[in-house]
Amino acid sequence: MSRLMLRAAILAQGGAAAPPVDVGTLRQLDTTRRPTGYTLSNGNQTAINTSGGSNYARWVPTARAILPTDGRRYWEVLCPPGGAATFDGYMGVVSAAQREEFNAGLNPITLGSIGWRGTGALWSSNTSTALQQLTGLLPFGAGDVLMFVLDPATARLWIGRNGVWRDDPGSGAATWTAAASPAFYPQVQGRNPGDGGTLRSLPSQFSYPLPPGVRALGHDEPALSVFDAATFLEIGWDRPLSLAEAAVWLSWGGGSHLSHADAVAFLEHGGGRGATFTQGTLYIEVELP
Numbered sequence: 001m002s003r004l005m006l007r008a009a010i011l012a013q014g015g016a017a018a019p020p021v022d023v024g025t026l027r028q029l030d031t032t033r034r035p036t037g038y039t040l041s042n043g044n045q046t047a048i049n050t051s052g053g054s055n056y057a058r059w060v061p062t063a064r065a066i067l068p069t070d071g072r073r074y075w076e077v078l079c080p081p082g083g084a085a086t087f088d089g090y091m092g093v094v095s096a097a098q099r100e101e102f103n104a105g106l107n108p109i110t111l112g113s114i115g116w117r118g119t120g121a122l123w124s125s126n127t128s129t130a131l132q133q134l135t136g137l138l139p140f141g142a143g144d145v146l147m148f149v150l151d152p153a154t155a156r157l158w159i160g161r162n163g164v165w166r167d168d169p170g171s172g173a174a175t176w177t178a179a180a181s182p183a184f185y186p187q188v189q190g191r192n193p194g195d196g197g198t199l200r201s202l203p204s205q206f207s208y209p210l211p212p213g214v215r216a217l218g219h220d221e222p223a224l225s226v227f228d229a230a231t232f233l234e235i236g237w238d239r240p241l242s243l244a245e246a247a248v249w250l251s252w253g254g255g256s257h258l259s260h261a262d263a264v265a266f267l268e269h270g271g272g273r274g275a276t277f278t279q280g281t282l283y284i285e286v287e288l289p
Helices: 003-012
Strands: 038-041 046-049 073-078 090-095 113-117 121-125 132-134 145-151 156-161 184-188 196-200 224-226 233-235 241-243 249-252 257-260 266-269 274-277 283-286
Touching (some): 090 156
Parallel strands (some): 224 241, 241 257, 266 283
Antiparallel strands (some): 090 113, 121 132, 145 156
């Protein structure tokens, strides 16, 4: 999203009537790791098996990883209406170790990966040997919305379907825990023709609410932090900026960084490289060296 929207979204957090705004970027499937049997569409958010054939044990990971420092992340996968009533393939996450096996003819369920199969089973192994770990899970297929929460620091995955969690990500134990990995990648698999899915990574796309304490997959940490601002106007965007309180703020072409604790009035026109103060009743800066 644009910096203007991002900054407006942060400022809007203090207003009860503010509309929801996505603070982040759409996550896409990896065009450089797409087996030839798949067609990508919808801005590289949808992968469908159009020519891979039956029992196609290949898959498409996301281009961007979930790192252990990212905190718990939520995303959804919409199963295409043209697919089977019950998918034979797997949805879930692949570890950094398995990422490069996307086109090797191996299902995404080994080397610390976790795959929820449409038949209602969960497969995961920390070695190269595939293992079925759970049965009796909710099956999924055409038109279903799959829900995932991953804690990348502990390799724990929660799963749900159409608004119903198998295990509550807010208070329950994870559906499955794999081995630690330096990175995880959500993936989409269409094991039979017409199967696949659409990755949803931002709140405006979700069918169901974010669980407490969980961020959207596409959430990005903002470069600007504002705790309280009655009026804030900035043109010619700055780099990182933080303030605790501002009654009036006007900035045109600001400097590299600026922080302050309180300002009644602040006007800046082409300011210098940085300024720091704890309180300012009136602050005017014009093209300082």
